[in-house]
Amino acid sequence: MEAPIERIGVEAFRIPTDAPESDGTLAWSSTTMVLVEASAAGETGIGYSYTGRAAATLIDDLLAGSVTGRDAMDTPACWQAMVDAIRNLGRPGIAATAIAAVDNALWDLKARILALPLADLLGRARDAIPVYGSGGFTSYTDERLAAQLGGWVREGIGAVKMKVGREPGRDVARVEAARHAIGPAAALFVDANGAYGRKSALAFAHDFAGLGVTWFEEPVSSDDLEGLRLVRDRAPPPMEIAAGEYGYDAFYFRRMCESGAVDVLQADATRCLGITGFMRVAALADAFGLPLSSHCAPSIHAHPCCAAPRVRHLEYFHDHVRIERLLFDGALAPVDGMLAPARDRPGFGLTLKRADATRYAL
Secondary structure (H helix, E strand, C coil), rough: CCCCEEEEEEEEEEEEEEEECCCCEEECCCCCCCEEEEEEEEEEEEEECCCCHHHHHHHHHHHHHHHHEECCCCCHHHHHHHHHHHHCCCCCCHHHHHHHHHHHHHCCCHHHHHCCHHHHHCCCCCCEEEEEEEECCCCCCCCCCCHHHHHHHCCCCCCCCCCCCCCCHHHHHHHHHHHHHCCCEEEEEEEEECCCCCHHHHHHHHHHCCCEEEEEEEEEEEEEEHHHHHHHHCCCCCEEEECCCCCCCCHHHHHHHCCCCCCCCEEEECCCCCHHHHHHHHHHHHCCCEEECCCCCHHHHHHHHHHHCCCCEEEEEHHHHHHHHHHEECCCEEECCCCCCCCCCCEEEEEEEEHHHHHHEE
């Protein structure tokens, strides 16, 4: 079967948050989604990335032309054509997220042409993937923090993650409030987004471990591989060190694996060159014997996470859950703490709610 790609359309949407949000190193009040529609053989696939508006311009100016006319069945060839096209622009950053949005749309298109859920096209290793609730922003009051994390646990989600690092003097008290809200049985994760120095991160690792924290994400900058390795080696068990959400290509992830910087590798298919890139990271994790966890964008990640054998869980991130429910029919919701891609909906199983999305268009 050949299905020449007839059109690549791109739009950008900016969705305000439902309250001011911040983490250890950044504050924001809106999130931008760049959405791609790819058409061939009477079908239209959709894919997206959480990125900047500039990615839409790059897709329109360069990437669309590099794949239009190519066979939609040949997703690796389309991916390589886009990677080749941005050679002189630099791959990490905006270019990688732009490629990701198109690659995600092309995988959705191929699955729709074949009338298969994307998880089935990739090859399922499991029917559903565990999630952890993610939010707990540093801008939240202790009351809102407790309500959000405790609410997820009451809904059957067995692990939750909160942000730390903006006000280090309050971090231990905030983690104590979170532990009280979720009870002793639920798993508690913290994410510093690189806010701490090496010595501070080690001190907080011991403080947090005393409150039952078992996951410390980006205790130092993910660019500081030596620092991550230091914290990984000296953090009290069973605390695991995780990073990788800012990886844009396989070379980045290989360096992280080779350095022994993390216990758990993270990857984001809206950044690391799409589903194609994510599955390559999954192969690296397999080769190095590391568990893999997806970062954000739950409706994108449910399918590859059910296909990649070493994936441990999926991040059910508050902002993106809200956006995907606003903009799409078919956004998945966890049942007993698990996301299960529908078997009766092709591709990602998503349909854009055009009338609802228009109000957020840029």
